[in-house]
Amino acid sequence: MLSIAERERLLSVLPTAWHPALFHARIERVRSGMSDASVFRVGASHFLKVAQGPAAHDLREEINRTAWLGHQGARVAPAVKVHDAGDLVAVMSEALAGSSAEEIDLPAKILVPALARALSALHAIPVRDCPFD
8 A cells, every 4th residue: 555655646746636536545556567657556446547757658648549449349447537737647447357367376278268369359350440550
């Protein structure tokens, strides 16, 4: 869980309209992942990503791509709040039900086909419809 000082630093960069939802919530830093954004679990139902500087561009692109994928029928975490202040971007999204592949203890004969089905569904989206490079 975040310390009081860490919580205050986090809230200081976010819009005040977001504070009521975050002030009493259990906020935990997520240490896994590959982006340069700071990622937090907010209670059991949401995630918060915050990126500043060069990482803000990447998070902005992630938000756009995730929204587009959702409109194509892909199962993605919907954004419930987005803040874009140029050099600082933040998104709060709903947590999807389930666990990540790295968190579960399933035998490969079950896990690999499940991952293959998910990737197959993603790759079934026509590339000609994709507006991104």
